[in-house]
Amino acid sequence: METLVTILAGVLVTVATYLLLSKSLIRVVIGTAMLTHAAHLLIITVPGLKIGSVPILGEGDAGPVDALPQALILTSIVIGFAVTAVSLVLTYRTYQEIGTDKLDQLRGDQDE
Amino acid sequence: MSLLHWAVLSPFLVAILIPFLYKYMKRIHTGWFVLLLPFALFIYFLTFLPVTSSGETILEVLPWVPSLGINFSVYLDGLSLLFVLLITGIGALVVLYSIYYLAKGKERLHNFYVYLLMFMGAMLGVVLSDNLIVVYVFWEVTSIASSLLISYWYSREKSIYGAQKSMYITVFGGLSMLGGFSLLYVITGTFSIRELVANADLIITSGLFLPAMILVLLGAFTKSAQFPFHIWLPDAMEAPTPVSAYLHSATMVKAGIYLVARLTGVFGGTPEWFWIITIAGLTTLLWGSVSAVRQKDLKGILAFSTVSQLGLIMSLLGVGSAAFYFQDGDNALYKTAILAAVFHLINHATFKGSLFMAVGIIDHETGTRDIRKLGGLMTIMPVTATISLVGLASMAGLPPFNGFLSKELFFTGMLNVLDYGIFHLETFGLIIPIVAWVASVFTFLYCLIMFFRTFTGKFDISKLKVKHVHEAPVGMLISPVVLGLLVIIIGLFPGILAYSIIAPAISAILPGILAAGEQFDVHIYHWHGFQPELWMTIGVIILGVLLFLTFRKWENSAFYRGERDLFNYGYDYGYDGLIKGSQWLTRIQMTGRLRDYFIYMCAFIILLMGYTMYRYNLPDIGSLDLSPIPPFMWLIFIVFISSVVVIPFLQNRVAVIVVTGVTGFIVALFFVIFRAPDLALTQLLVETVTVILFMLVFYHLPKLQKEKTAIGIKLVKLLIAGGFGLMMTIISLSAFSLGQEANFPSIAEFFIENSKEEAGGYNVVNVILVDFRGLDTMLEALVVAIATLSVISLIKLRFKGREDV
Numbered sequence A: 001m002e003t004l005v006t007i008l009a010g011v012l013v014t015v016a017t018y019l020l021l022s023k024s025l026i027r028v029v030i031g032t033a034m035l036t037h038a039a040h041l042l043i044i045t046v047p048g049l050k051i052g053s054v055p056i057l058g059e060g061d062a063g064p065v066d067a068l069p070q071a072l073i074l075t076s077i078v079i080g081f082a083v084t085a086v087s088l089v090l091t092y093r094t095y096q097e098i099g100t101d102k103l104d105q106l107r108g109d110q111d112e
Numbered sequence B: 001m002s003l004l005h006w007a008v009l010s011p012f013l014v015a016i017l018i019p020f021l022y023k024y025m026k027r028i029h030t031g032w033f034v035l036l037l038p039f040a041l042f043i044y045f046l047t048f049l050p051v052t053s054s055g056e057t058i059l060e061v062l063p064w065v066p067s068l069g070i071n072f073s074v075y076l077d078g079l080s081l082l083f084v085l086l087i088t089g090i091g092a093l094v095v096l097y098s099i100y101y102l103a104k105g106k107e108r109l110h111n112f113y114v115y116l117l118m119f120m121g122a123m124l125g126v127v128l129s130d131n132l133i134v135v136y137v138f139w140e141v142t143s144i145a146s147s148l149l150i151s152y153w154y155s156r157e158k159s160i161y162g163a164q165k166s167m168y169i170t171v172f173g174g175l176s177m178l179g180g181f182s183l184l185y186v187i188t189g190t191f192s193i194r195e196l197v198a199n200a201d202l203i204i205t206s207g208l209f210l211p212a213m214i215l216v217l218l219g220a221f222t223k224s225a226q227f228p229f230h231i232w233l234p235d236a237m238e239a240p241t242p243v244s245a246y247l248h249s250a251t252m253v254k255a256g257i258y259l260v261a262r263l264t265g266v267f268g269g270t271p272e273w274f275w276i277i278t279i280a281g282l283t284t285l286l287w288g289s290v291s292a293v294r295q296k297d298l299k300g301i302l303a304f305s306t307v308s309q310l311g312l313i314m315s316l317l318g319v320g321s322a323a324f325y326f327q328d329g330d331n332a333l334y335k336t337a338i339l340a341a342v343f344h345l346i347n348h349a350t351f352k353g354s355l356f357m358a359v360g361i362i363d364h365e366t367g368t369r370d371i372r373k374l375g376g377l378m379t380i381m382p383v384t385a386t387i388s389l390v391g392l393a394s395m396a397g398l399p400p401f402n403g404f405l406s407k408e409l410f411f412t413g414m415l416n417v418l419d420y421g422i423f424h425l426e427t428f429g430l431i432i433p434i435v436a437w438v439a440s441v442f443t444f445l446y447c448l449i450m451f452f453r454t455f456t457g458k459f460d461i462s463k464l465k466v467k468h469v470h471e472a473p474v475g476m477l478i479s480p481v482v483l484g485l486l487v488i489i490i491g492l493f494p495g496i497l498a499y500s501i502i503a504p505a506i507s508a509i510l511p512g513i514l515a516a517g518e519q520f521d522v523h524i525y526h527w528h529g530f531q532p533e534l535w536m537t538i539g540v541i542i543l544g545v546l547l548f549l550t551f552r553k554w555e556n557s558a559f560y561r562g563e564r565d566l567f568n569y570g571y572d573y574g575y576d577g578l579i580k581g582s583q584w585l586t587r588i589q590m591t592g593r594l595r596d597y598f599i600y601m602c603a604f605i606i607l608l609m610g611y612t613m614y615r616y617n618l619p620d621i622g623s624l625d626l627s628p629i630p631p632f633m634w635l636i637f638i639v640f641i642s643s644v645v646v647i648p649f650l651q652n653r654v655a656v657i658v659v660t661g662v663t664g665f666i667v668a669l670f671f672v673i674f675r676a677p678d679l680a681l682t683q684l685l686v687e688t689v690t691v692i693l694f695m696l697v698f699y700h701l702p703k704l705q706k707e708k709t710a711i712g713i714k715l716v717k718l719l720i721a722g723g724f725g726l727m728m729t730i731i732s733l734s735a736f737s738l739g740q741e742a743n744f745p746s747i748a749e750f751f752i753e754n755s756k757e758e759a760g761g762y763n764v765v766n767v768i769l770v771d772f773r774g775l776d777t778m779l780e781a782l783v784v785a786i787a788t789l790s791v792i793s794l795i796k797l798r799f800k801g802r803e804d805v
Helices: A002-020 A025-045 A068-098 B003-024 B030-046 B049-053 B078-101 B109-128 B132-150 B157-188 B193-198 B200-205 B209-223 B229-238 B241-250 B252-267 B271-294 B298-320 B332-366 B382-396 B402-419 B431-455 B474-492 B495-509 B532-549 B566-589 B594-615 B632-649 B653-673 B677-698 B711-742 B748-759 B764-772 B774-796
Strands: B058-065 B070-076
Touching: A002 A025, A002 B594, A002 B632, A002 B711, A025 A068, A025 B632, A025 B653, A025 B677, A025 B711, A068 B677, A068 B764, A068 B774, B003 B030, B003 B058, B003 B070, B003 B109, B030 B078, B030 B109, B049 B078, B049 B495, B070 B078, B070 B109, B070 B132, B078 B109, B078 B241, B078 B252, B078 B332, B078 B474, B078 B495, B109 B132, B109 B241, B109 B252, B132 B157, B132 B193, B132 B209, B132 B229, B132 B241, B132 B252, B157 B193, B157 B200, B157 B209, B157 B229, B193 B200, B193 B252, B200 B209, B200 B252, B209 B252, B209 B271, B229 B241, B229 B271, B229 B298, B229 B566, B241 B252, B241 B298, B241 B332, B252 B271, B252 B298, B252 B332, B252 B495, B271 B298, B271 B431, B298 B332, B298 B402, B298 B431, B332 B382, B332 B402, B332 B474, B332 B495, B382 B402, B382 B431, B382 B474, B402 B431, B402 B474, B402 B532, B431 B532, B474 B495, B594 B711, B632 B653, B653 B677, B677 B764, B748 B764, B764 B774
Parallel strands: none
Antiparallel strands: B058 B070
16 A cells, blocks of 8 residues: 555645646645645655554554554644745735736845 | 074064054154165075075964864975065165155055065965965955055055956966865865875875866965956056066966965876966966057056066966976976076066066156156156166067077977977867967067167157156166066076075976986076077067057057957946846845735745745645544634635724634633643633733724735735645644654653642643743743833834934
């Protein structure tokens, strides 16, 4: 199953990178969100997806799965959400002030 | 700190006082206060004459950064003393001259004297330091002070150009020199010059010998205006004339000479040192003398003449370095070369200083330095004419002036080369005296041009800007007259210098050649008998006069009219090219487009990781201990992959949000399957809120449009994205496989065992978050707080009507 999830994460990274390379700001933001998903999947997969019970003591007969990656991902999800929220609002404000979300038109002055 | 240390630092200390003296003592020319210092220093250093002439040296060490071997150690021997006396003696005369040259009330005197004192102190530091790093520090201060002085009249464009050029070239050399010094330290483990000389064998046999030597020589050659780095010196003539006289003829340009002489004990005796210095010196000698003939500006002539004379001294040092090959104090053949170098060094400082001052007087009184406008000044300015005559005759090498003596010695030294049987001299040796002779002819020629064009002929006031031309005030004439007298005195009685200054200087340049207690035998004669040198001098005079008499014929030739040095074109084009090239380079890579920067980053990561994998035979996907795939997973995979892949192709806004949400919810589903209930919960909530946020924002955004990109760019995007995804997959797989191979025990057991005992909780994930690793959670909360505040300020704060919205 690890191979499969890793390939899945690879596809996610591919699509995310493709979105990052696009012209519209909103697609870039979606790309970063996709990249976050890929990272989370990899964090939980790479240590190994061994069969076990949920990491709550006293639940299930088999030993619980590794809890540390889960704690890391939980932290990461929240941070990822905060960043996505800020970039979304930034996109919204950019469009309000400048009137475009096309990255080609957001290039600044010649002598910057 | 000894008195010698204070002597080196005194100009800097006095420089601090100058602005106050300038401001509060307006009635007295600031120069008078300055004059006291070089004069006192000159007297002070004269007291060391008995010490060095008896062969003794003085070493005073002041720790600066002892842990790095950097000490401000002052070392005084014959060579240092010679330079110190030149610096302070001519310094005093130049300050005196400048008092009359720069008018009180019109010029910014405080700037001038601060820079000049800064230069004087730095120059004393260069020649008195025994530590290479200290030498380097003072060396760069001379570069900076020189640039400041060249750009003294900073509102003139040419001054700025000249200052910038000299700065670039000398700092380039200075940095190379620092590299050379560092290599010497790598070889020997010391920055002390005396210890380097003691370890000369170690350096010569080292593999770093040649790079170290070339780097150090780059510093010496750029500072001493050797070919092809001489181009900064003629442009430095925009400086006030006292500066030209002091820095660009007598002292700073001799710093490179000093360095070469000082390090002869380290590198001397090797063919590389011999040939590089000799060839550089002779080329400079010839090029400088030929270029000087073409100049129309008096200071231009003197600048190129300085270049040429510096080449002469340099070539003599090169030839004389052969002394270390023979290791024999009695060998008179090469000794004359070093003798000639030291002697000419003194002579050049005297006559070139006086000539610059004379030119300054002419400029000051007539308002021009152009030889095409001048003429017939002999009767109007008799004293200046006499000084110039003495200086020029000495420079041309006529008896009974000191230039004659050193030129004869120069010829002797160069002819002696023919007798060496070393360094392939039997093949190429003959070129050396021939080049020296041709250069002397041109030297003679420009001396004739300078004198006869300025002082004889018709005096034409209409070409001049001033109404009335007369002799300079007495104060202005004192310094050149003193120097002119020195030219005559040294010329008539060279013996007074022989054992007091020259012999100690030679033994400092050639350390270890003589046994203790011996002295170099210095005899300088006017009359050698009918030796080849005499015939060479006569030949120089005859040919020089002939060329001057036929001057009118080639006056209109392209050679004579093309005044500008050819190498300036190289410098200017190189400079422009560098600027244009870097602008071009910046413009093609800094496009301002986010996409391009992403491409650089991703491409770089792909290349770097790809190369690393190739280099270390990755991916190492060996035996994978995989967990089984439950059948329902396939269905989820298919839904997930298809929803992910479709996102870039969607044009409908709502569809994009929905599909993005679907992927997020499937990720939550994965967390359920991977037995992570807390993750699944959080992911669900966060994904819901994110979708709501997207919905809110989308409402205010323009409609998604189909991206019109060229097929080529699309392919690049696909390639980069695919490569990046593939690379991540491979890295993850090999990390997984390597992790299994290594089979380290996981820390997970610890958390499971101690969750209840230590923290009193059953939910291990939550215990980790708030107890074992609570700091992460705290800062994560901070991130959310900051994000909230950012969102609020982004929406609330609006600066209307301002440019920087």
